[in-house]
């Protein structure tokens with residue numbers, strides 16, 4: 001039986017999108033043999049106490065600039081266009097309805113997002129719609145995950161992914177942890193430190209042109 005192509009989704013605030021995001025997206029695509037990875041900037045990341053620095057439209061435009069020349073990466077603007085909080089469950093429901101029940105759907109998060117997964121809206125239903133891949137961040141320790149998340153993390157990892165389950169499994173990416181964050185980049189931009197090695201050139205040009213993160 002032939003399997004339909006698996007689709008990868010990578011949601012983020014992307015304030016701004018940086019080198020680790022692109023490395024993660026490409027490792028995700030290659031390790032899981034995904035035909036496409038869609039970057040989905042969060043329009044209103046309701047869960048961020050201090051909001052965002054760049055506007056939803058600016059974060060979307062930076063994501064669009066960042067994928068130029070990146071094979072297999074696309075940008076999906078739906079959360080920026082949605083005039084309400086960016087709940088992943090809503091996005092997964094929409095995309096599952098569009099692609100049908102059979103294709104494997106993967107949602108990519110970092111290890112810090114995994115540690116707070118139990119706070120996400122209707123988080124246990126996410127597994128009915130997608131699989132979850134996790135890019136570990138420096139200092140990740142599964143033993144320190146909240147108990148409810150740790151239970152899922154242990155129970156949902158499988159050793160054989162060849163059956164292409166549409167949803168319900170979890171796996172770590174083999175990508176070594178990358179010590180880059182948007183917070184550090186914003187601080188460096190604010191203080192005038194170099195960021196050329198942390199951002200792609202078109203995104204840095206955009207930041208300078210729009211005088212962001214000063």
Ligand SMILES: Nc1ncnc2c1ncn2[C@@H]1O[C@H](COP(=O)(O)OP(=O)(O)OP(=O)(O)O)[C@@H](O)[C@H]1O
Nearest residue numbers: 012013014020109110113135137178180181182183
């Ligand atoms: N260096 C990294 N390693 C692993 N995951 C990462 C890394 N950077 C970001 N992520 C993950 O990518 C997703 C989107 O990240 P986000 O846009 O919040 O970037 P960030 O660098 O974590 O930003 P901030 O510093 O503003 O919190 C999140 O799930 C986050 O955990």
Ligand SMILES: O=C(O)c1ccc[n+]([C@@H]2O[C@H](COP(=O)([O-])O)[C@@H](O)[C@H]2O)c1
Nearest residue numbers: 011012013042047086087088089120121
């Ligand atoms: O659905 C939720 O309740 C939810 C709560 C926290 C984060 N998320 C999503 O997780 C992704 C990463 O979030 P962030 O803040 O680390 O960029 C982004 O797509 C968010 O919309 C989603």
